[in-house]
Amino acid sequence: MPSQKPDHPRAKVIKLKDVALRAGCSLATASRALNNNPTVGQSERDRVLAAAAQLGYVPNNSARTLRSQTKHLVGVIIPTLDHAIYAKMVDGLQDRLAQAGTSVIINTSSYDLDRELNQARLLIARGVESVVLVGLEHDPHTLETLASAGVSQILTYTGNAGQASGAVGFDNYASGASAAKYLLELNHRRFGMIAGLTRHNDRARLRRDGFVETALAAGVSRDDVVVLEAPYSIEAGGASMRSLMETYPRPTAVFCGSDILAVGAVKHCRAVGIEVPGAVSIIGFDNLEIAHVVEPELTTIDVPAREMGQMAAESIIELRQSRQTGLSKKLQTRLLIRQSTGPAPS
Amino acid sequence: MPSQKPDHPRAKVIKLKDVALRAGCSLATASRALNNNPTVGQSERDRVLAAAAQLGYVPNNSARTLRSQTKHLVGVIIPTLDHAIYAKMVDGLQDRLAQAGTSVIINTSSYDLDRELNQARLLIARGVESVVLVGLEHDPHTLETLASAGVSQILTYTGNAGQASGAVGFDNYASGASAAKYLLELNHRRFGMIAGLTRHNDRARLRRDGFVETALAAGVSRDDVVVLEAPYSIEAGGASMRSLMETYPRPTAVFCGSDILAVGAVKHCRAVGIEVPGAVSIIGFDNLEIAHVVEPELTTIDVPAREMGQMAAESIIELRQSRQTGLSKKLQTRLLIRQSTGPAPS
DNA sequence: AAGACTCAAGAAAACGCTTACCTGTGGACG
DNA sequence: CGTCCACAGGTAAGCGTTTTCTTGAGTCTT
DSSP: OOOOSOOOTTOOOOOHHHHHHHHTSOHHHHHHHHTTOTTSOHHHHHHHHHHHHHHTOOOOHHHHHHHHOOOOEEEEEESOSSSHHHHHHHHHHHHHHHHTTOEEEEEEOTTOHHHHHHHHHHHHHHTOSEEEEESSOOOHHHHHHHHHTTOEEEEESOSOOTTSSEEEEEOHHHHHHHHHHHHHHTTOOOEEEEEOOOTTOHHHHHHHHHHHHHHHHTTOOGGGEEEEEOOSSHHHHHHHHHHHHHSSSOOSEEEESSHHHHHHHHHHHHHHTOOTTTTOEEEOSBOOTHHHHSSSOOBEEEOOHHHHHHHHHHHHHHHHHOOOOOEEEEEOOEEEOOSSOOOOOO | OOOOSOOOTTOOOOOHHHHHHHHTSOHHHHHHHHTTOTTSOHHHHHHHHHHHHHHTOOOOHHHHHHHHOOOOEEEEEESOSSSHHHHHHHHHHHHHHHHTTOEEEEEEOTTOHHHHHHHHHHHHHHTOSEEEEESSOOOHHHHHHHHHTTOEEEEESOSOOTTSSEEEEEOHHHHHHHHHHHHHHTTOOOEEEEEOOOTTOHHHHHHHHHHHHHHHHTTOOGGGEEEEEOOSSHHHHHHHHHHHHHSSSOOSEEEESSHHHHHHHHHHHHHHTOOTTTTOEEEOSBOOTHHHHSSSOOBEEEOOHHHHHHHHHHHHHHHHHOOOOOEEEEEOOEEEOOSSOOOOOO
């Protein structure tokens, strides 16, 4: 159905000049009034504000940015929006930043560091003041390029800022360790782990190391901690679980680097008749919605993704003032005990 | 750990002038070369391109936008990124638009039409060329404001462009109808439906109407189609299912307006010992990941969310050329038959 | 061989805004 | 009563591009 509206062929867009004209003052005064510059008198200011409101004036951001070099625009590069954990983070970021009158541009890299570098270039061109990245590991050019363009970099999901301007995350190592401690308390002594792909992914690596090293430190033999890697998908989780269940002696507890993998693991067990948690306990990571949906409900480690986004936003706002560098903020993860874990079978 | 890097205090940013200088030509020629303007000769062009590459030149977008009035920036306002169905759409949109050198700014409205209007204003100020919205129903001011600022509006999830510049979606009515047809073929004659909240939500309403009217047209009595509404959450789905199961005679098939609701419904049945699909068949909508996770796996209607985002991107790109209005593109939904549906109990 | 024409490339204006600098007014002070 | 100062408000210079207009060199036509 073609529109029968008058069609706005040459939509007259209101400029600062129009406002000034209407308020009966100069461009400069109008600009100052709108920017709360104290040197403009009360009556003048009121007239300008009224004129702007009546005309529905919206400032042209390109012009403002070009002239004043203040951006109020940040970029974020995440692997994919498909994964709820990133979507939530972005949601938090966006929310907090919107309150500060700042917009966010999203780019996705599909876990490809080359693409990430490209996106970073694009964001620079776009004139962002900061870029939010995921994890510690990046093409060195990426951080360099950003830094030399004067764009600050905030890392998320990692407790370590490294070369970046700031970081907000949690301790992946400690989180992995806490899973191990909990399972040890339940008397488990033979473990499996289904980690995400650790190449270019420090988060996956740290979770693994925290888990494995804690188990070893408690006297578990190296042979009794079997670690596999899998891409983040339900199918891959299931396949890995199959492999683990074919080892002998079988692990009695399996820690997964993501709920996605854990769901695959649980589904595999149900399909082949292995009882969860009777025969094997399973722990996930992230506390995604699916952790609630699968049966039995998943014991998992809750990651405060939304808060992380909000904190990243705070960092960006702080960075506007001080030129500090290397700040890093840590959030806490929580082990949520649900139905997929239990004492080791005797 | 504070950074020990030299710190880039006055990061020299490369401008077009620098490129021109290095290539030994004028600003104008450099600009033309970089924009593939055919009037510049091969040798000159190569020199400019080489110089730009060497210096790592990235054009200043504000300046470009200010001068050329082409924005290469679009906004999208969705209810929330938390819901996979929207995240996927945005992902598709972003992906396709990035190829065209266009960035996207995301805003979330939390299903609040007032907030949506505000976000729209913000996006206008930001200088977007188009805004992507969800659904047909909006504060009339929103579309108006956008239109009079010369910003085109693309609607998604709806087959009808209404007053907007374009729409890309699917037929919610027909999708609801197809669920009813399928269940009728399985000899079901008493139905329940758990719809999303239909206030300000034409999508939820159309799905309901399609389902209900198809059932009635097949001779099912009005009393045998019980419709409830629930907000999109697992818990609400469960609670609604409880109510439906308490009616007498009980429906033998329930259609849910979203997989989220369907998952709640399935979980409730399992909790109280109602067999799915033995005693009651359940159909979802959206084909979210959780449809695979729940047990039994959910029969559902697949919505091509990512494609929808991509098509929206195409529409935007087309709109740049022609000033056409009212185009609407339709995608197909597919009924995916899995394990949560079966013949009516005799 | 001279005029008309084509075409690559340069000079400079323009995009809409902010801000450094300047001007003119009124009040305080000597 | 004159001088100086404070201060509201105006003028105009840019911010980094794109694009129009112009120029000059070469090519073609007759």
